[in-house]
Amino acid sequence: MTRPGAAVTVPAALFDAGLDAVLAEAARDTGGPAPRAVPAEVPDAGADGDGLERARAAAAAVRDPELPMLTLADLGVLRSVAYAGDGAVEVALTPTYSGCPALAEMRAETVRALHEAGFPEVRVVTVLDPPWSTDWISEAGRRALAEHHIAPPGPAPHPSDPVPLTLSPTRTAAPGVACPLCGAGRTEEISRFSATSCRALRRCLACREPFEHVKEI
Template identity: 45%
Template sequence: MIADLAADQGVWGPGPGDGAAVGAAWEALRTVMDPEIPVLSVVDLGMIRGVEAGEGGRLRVRLSPTYSGCPATGIIALEVARALDAAGFPNAEVVTEVAPPWTTDWISPAGLDRLRESGIAPPPRGAGKRALVAPEERIACPRCGSTDTEVISAFGSTACKALHRCRSCLEPFDSFKCI
């Protein structure tokens, strides 16, 4: 059995007809938080490409890093294996896949909401493909909603975020970069 990207929703999760083991694995994976953005799970981020149950119930989890040089990828893979072990899947295989490359469009709607609630401006849908060629888009302040914002630094608290300031409420905030 395999659970993959729900193409119509743009989010990852178990599909209809997936077995109990695969569903339990997805629940365990929802507890693995990104170490650099701890308000999001690896499922919310769309880093889990799929969960497959093979012979004997052995699981294979396909993990996609947010970018190929992400320093947290090894730790995330370890935490995924630990969560699966704690959920009763001690021999789960975690495989890193880099193609196709991860995109911010894979962040779940709940993940986008959690970013905003934590003071991080989420990336707009469909922005990943436009990021390299489109003119700079106005980023809305996650605190007051104003689009009267400015970039302070192309790099925020992590490499995947930029630092902005809202000219309306004067608060600084990170924005998740479009990838």
């Protein structure tokens, strides 16, 4: 049993999984003495280039929990994969927006994928600057969205001045958003928010079918 007052180490990634998971992990840790910390040997990037490429490939293949037809690389939220100073593999993710509820799942799946690829020490950090933009979605990702009947976003707005607040009806015809089912260019917005905050619900004015649209951010 762990000595009274001894620290119990809980992996940082579990904090995003909820209090129950943290308590469960802590309970398991108290079943025996904590392992002795051994200083990690920092890998040389040049000598372990293949290892780093394996780490990048494993992180890039993780699927987005809300849009599973996209990988984190296709979605553009995977910023970098590198060795940290303590030898751990450090993965930087940028969420689609601040407070995105899928970020915890992204982090957990990234850690799991890298552990399965043979990297025992993994750290996922969040990078908010520059903020994510739909322009970061890859061409392959845009094709995958369309193949799954989700209209990909157009060019994101990049205003240099303050954005004015405009109050207007949201259910308007938008020729710039083509229907991913029949290809017609005239569609209307039914709801500003769909299954997630990043998507809107639209309807084609030709085939009358509803579909989702990834909003430009």
